[in-house]
Amino acid sequence: MPELPEVETIRRDLAPLVAGRTITGVEVDPGTLPLLAGAPIETLRANLVGRTIRSLGRRGKYLLFELDDGRWFAAHLRMTGRLVWRERGAPPEPYERAVIQLDDGHDLRWSDLRKFGTWRLHASAEEVTAKLGPEPIDAGLTxxxxxxxxxxxxxxxxxxxxxxxxxxxxxxxxxxxxxxxxxxxxxxxxxxxxxxxxxxxxxxxxxxxxxxxxxxxxxxxxxxxxxxxxxxxxxxxxxxxxxxxxxxxxxxxxxxxxxxxxxxxxCPRCQRPARRPRRAGEGARRAG
The missing domain is CATH 1.10.8.50 (Helicase, Ruva Protein; domain 3)
Known part of the structure; x- marks a missing residue:
């Protein structure tokens, strides 16, 4: 169940490897395509192949790939998703569902046992981030x-x-x-x-x-x-x-x-039920 620390770790690993790289191919298992991409493979290739990745960011549990045409490619791992960097000739990953090929001879391999993960293309990062609250680690969250x-x-x-x-x-x-x-x-x-x-x-x-x-x-x-x-x-x-x-x-x-x-x-002992705070006038109502 990748959460913020897991997705941030993946981002830190992949960001220096994919920044400046151009996508040269996209392959998706046909049985996974409707849930993962929500679009035909031809549409996915037309939107991604030839695009250069400017940067890799993250918000909440989303990985956010900034593309050179101003759009953003958002990946969400959901329950069992994995995204790993591999040399093109490396053996397939367990439960490998999709591959993004890069111009330096490496791939981004997407594995997902339960097939809940999603890829979506957005006109702006705000289309993803606007629906999310602040992160607890945000410096500005008081x-x-x-x-x-x-x-x-x-x-x-x-x-x-x-x-x-x-x-x-x-x-x-x-x-x-x-x-x-x-x-x-x-x-x-x-x-x-x-x-x-x-x-x-x-x-x-x-x-x-x-x-x-x-x-x-x-x-x-x-x-x-x-x-x-x-x-x-x-x-x-x-x-x-x-x-x-x-x-x-x-x-x-x-x-x-x-x-x-x-x-x-x-822990039943270290985490005891809280006493409900008394509201204004509650004692007077009980007395009456």
């Missing part, structure tokens, strides 16, 4: 802005953090890890968090994402970096996929539940 997204919301705090319209780049792994680091139970209504808890969560989201980038992403199953190597972050998780194992802090077995339709991992 704690006050972070709190305003959470305040008043009755949805579980985990669901709010996973909503890419609210915060871009967070996924199941790093949300579970951030909530644990902040001592916040995942099913707590976001608006019930205290100001102090929101502050802890703001800092925890930054820290776990930065740690994931430093460890080059988490390779629980499908993820590999732009060179085809596994990351190391899965070796440092505190709660994610540690169901039944002792909490590193208190020894309580890590619990698993479903929050917002997603498998969720937390």
């Amino acid at each position: 704690e006050a802005q972070f709190r305003r997204v959470l305040e008043g919301r009755r949805a579980p705090v985990k669901a709010v953090l996973l909503d890419q319209r609210r915060f871009a780049g967070l996924g199941n792994i790093y949300v579970d890890e951030a909530l644990y680091a902040a001592g916040v139970r995942p099913d707590t209504p976001a608006g019930d968090l205290s100001r102090a808890a929101m502050g802890r969560l703001y800092r925890a989201c930054r820290e776990v994402l930065e740690r994931g980038i430093a460890h080059r992403g988490a390779s629980f199953r499908d993820y590999v970096d732009g060179q085809g190597n596994e990351g190391q972050q899965h070796m440092f998780v505190q709660v994610f996929r540690r169901t039944g194992k002792p909490c590193y802090v208190c020894g309580t077995p890590i619990a698993r539940s479903i929050v917002g339709g997603r498998a969720t991992h937390y």
Whole structure:
């Protein structure tokens, strides 16, 4: 499940290798084409072949290839997507679905076990980024802005953090890890968090994402970096996929539940339910 740290690692690996390179060919498995590209292969080739890649950026979980005609080619790995750089004569990758050939004799190989990944061409980067919230690691995101997204919301705090319209780049792994680091139970209504808890969560989201980038992403199953190597972050998780194992802090077995339709991992002792703050006039109504 590539999230911000995994996609950023891939971007850092590939950016110096593809910048200035011209696309000379595009091949896509016919059975994957409708889901991946959403367009006939002839249309895809007409739009990409002959175009030079100016730069490779990222927003949230999207890789953004800037093309020399002003358009942007956006790739989203979804659940099991991989994008690796290989010499043209290298053997096919496992579950290889598509290849972008470059003018220096190398390929960008796209693999996707579950075939959920997408390629889309956009007139501007804003067509992708406009629908995304700020990234928790954005230098300009203040704690006050972070709190305003959470305040008043009755949805579980985990669901709010996973909503890419609210915060871009967070996924199941790093949300579970951030909530644990902040001592916040995942099913707590976001608006019930205290100001102090929101502050802890703001800092925890930054820290776990930065740690994931430093460890080059988490390779629980499908993820590999732009060179085809596994990351190391899965070796440092505190709660994610540690169901039944002792909490590193208190020894309580890590619990698993479903929050917002997603498998969720937390420590029942370190992440206790929040007390709902009393609203103005509530005590008087009860007294009456």
